[in-house]
Amino acid sequence: MVTAKVWVLKKHFEGFPKTSDFELKKIDLPNLKDRELLLESVFLSVDPYMRPYSQRDMKEGDIMIGTQVARVVESKNPAFTVGAFVVARSGWRTHFISDGKNLQLLSSSWPESLPKSLALGTVGMPGLTAYFGLLEVCKMKPGETVLVNAAAGAVGSVVGQLAKIGGCKVVGCAGSDDKVAYLKKIGFDEAFNYKTVTSLDEALHKASPDGYDCFFDNVGGEFASIAINHMKKYGRIAVCGAISQYNDSVPQKGSYVQVPMIFKELRMEGFIVTRWNNRWDEGLKALLKWVVEGKVKCHEHVTEGFENMPMAFIGMLKGENLGKAIVKV
Ligand SMILES: NC(=O)C1=CN([C@@H]2O[C@H](COP(=O)(O)OP(=O)(O)OC[C@H]3O[C@@H](n4cnc5c(N)ncnc54)[C@H](OP(=O)(O)O)[C@@H]3O)[C@@H](O)[C@H]2O)C=CC1
Numbered sequence: 387m388v389t390a391k392v393w394v395l396k397k398h399f400e401g402f403p404k405t406s407d408f409e410l411k412k413i414d415l416p417n418l419k420d421r422e423l424l425l426e427s428v429f430l431s432v433d434p435y436m437r438p439y440s441q442r443d444m445k446e447g448d449i450m451i452g453t454q455v456a457r458v459v460e461s462k463n464p465a466f467t468v469g470a471f472v473v474a475r476s477g478w479r480t481h482f483i484s485d486g487k488n489l490q491l492l493s494s495s496w497p498e499s500l501p502k503s504l505a506l507g508t509v510g511m512p513g514l515t516a517y518f519g520l521l522e523v524c525k526m527k528p529g530e531t532v533l534v535n536a537a538a539g540a541v542g543s544v545v546g547q548l549a550k551i552g553g554c555k556v557v558g559c560a561g562s563d564d565k566v567a568y569l570k571k572i573g574f575d576e577a578f579n580y581k582t583v584t585s586l587d588e589a590l591h592k593a594s595p596d597g598y599d600c601f602f603d604n605v606g607g608e609f610a611s612i613a614i615n616h617m618k619k620y621g622r623i624a625v626c627g628a629i630s631q632y633n634d635s636v637p638q639k640g641s642y643v644q645v646p647m648i649f650k651e652l653r654m655e656g657f658i659v660t661r662w663n664n665r666w667d668e669g670l671k672a673l674l675k676w677v678v679e680g681k682v683k684c685h686e687h688v689t690e691g692f693e694n695m696p697m698a699f700i701g702m703l704k705g706e707n708l709g710k711a712i713v714k715v
C-alpha cells in the first residue's frame with residue numbers, strides 16, 4: 387500500500403499566510419481499479435492564485451489546490467505507461483490515483499536535457515499567460531514599448547522576453563537589485579527596483595519618456611494607479627494579476643482610473659489564461675521552441691522537499707523567488 391503525504395488548508399489565511407495555516411497529513415491510497423494509475427509528484431508549483439482562490443473556493447480541511455509534474459509509477463490504463471511524465475492538477479500531494487482524465491502527457495518533443503519542471507513555468511500555465519496576454523490582450527506590435535511589473539517572476543520574465551522577440555522595447559520592474567540585474571541580463575531594455583526608487587513616477591518617466599503602449603499588470607494597487615498616467619494615447623493594459631492586493635484583509639483605497647482612461651482613450655482588459663484553452667497546444671509549442679533555441683531563458687527558484695511547500699508558497703508571496711517558484715519533492 388502507498389501512503390501519500392498531503393498538505394491541508396488548516397485555517398483560512400488572514401492577511402499574509404503563515405505556516406501554522408497548513409497541516410501535513412498522511413493518506414493511505416487504495417489499490418488501483420481498472421483504468422486507474424498511480425502517480426508520484428516530482429515537482430510541484432506554488433503560485434500566487436493559491437492565495438485568492440483558496441479564499442474563494444476552499445474549505446478548511448481541504449487539500450491545497452495546485453499543479454504538479456508527476457511520474458506514472460503503476461498503471462492499469464493503457465494510455466499511460468509506467469515512467470511517463472504528466473502535468474496534473476491534483477493539489478499538494480506526494481502521490482495520487484487518477485483515471486487519466488485531465489492529465490496532460492508531457493510533449494513527445496520535450497528534450498531529455500530540459501528540466502521537466504519547466505512544464506509548470508515557462509512552458510506551462512505561466513508562460514501561456516504571458517503569450518496570450520501579450521498577443522491577444524495587449525496586441526503588442528513591433529516598435530511599441532511594453533511595461534511589465536513582477537518582471538523577474540514566472541509570468542513577467544516571459545512577458546519581457548516575448549515582447550523583445552516581438553520587436554518591442556521592454557521596461558520591467560522588480561523588488562530587488564539582483565532581480566533588476568537579471569532582467570538586464572535576459573534582454574530588458576530598462577529595469578528598476580520599485581522598492582528603492584525615490585519616485586515611481588520619475589522611474590517610469592525616465593525608463594520611457596514617451597510613455598507606454600502596453601502595460602502587462604501583474605501587481606495592481608499603487609503601482610498600477612501610477613503607471614496608468616504614463617500610458618500613451620490608445621494604450622492597452624492587460625490586467626493579469628493583482629498580487630499587491632491578495633493578502634489585504636481590508637481592501638486598498640486607490641486612485642480612480644476613469645480620467646486617464648478617457649483622456650488617453652485606453653483599453654483595459656482583465657483576463658484568465660484558460661480563455662485560450664483551445665489554443666494551449668499552439669502556445670506550448672511556440673514556448674518550447676523558443677526555450678530550446680535559447681531565445682527565451684528560464685530561471686527557477688527551487689525549494690527542496692515536500693515538507694517545505696508552505697514555506698515555498700509564503701516565500702514566493704514575499705518575493706523571494708527569481709523566476710518560477712518550484713518545489714522538488
Ligand atoms: N490572469 C491569469 O490567468 C494569470 C494571472 N497570474 C498572475 O500573474 C502574477 C504573477 O504571477 P507569477 O508570475 O506566477 O508569480 P511570480 O513568479 O511573479 O511571483 C510573485 C512575485 O510577485 C511580486 N510581489 C509580491 N508581492 C508584491 C507586492 N505587494 N507588490 C509588488 N509585487 C509583489 C514578487 O516579486 P518582486 O520581488 O518583484 O516584488 C514575487 O516574486 C500574479 O498576480 C498572478 O496572480 C498568473 C498566472 C495566470
Ligand SMILES: CCCCCC(=O)/C=C/[C@H]1[C@H](O)CC(=O)[C@@H]1CCCCCCC(=O)O
Pocket residue numbers: 434435438439451452453475511626627628658659660
Ligand atoms: C483576483 C485573483 C486573480 C488571480 C489571477 C491568477 O493568478 C489566475 C490564475 C489561474 C490561471 O489563469 C489558470 C489557472 O490555472 C489559475 C487558476 C487555477 C485555479 C484552479 C483551482 C482548482 C484546482 O486546482 O483544483
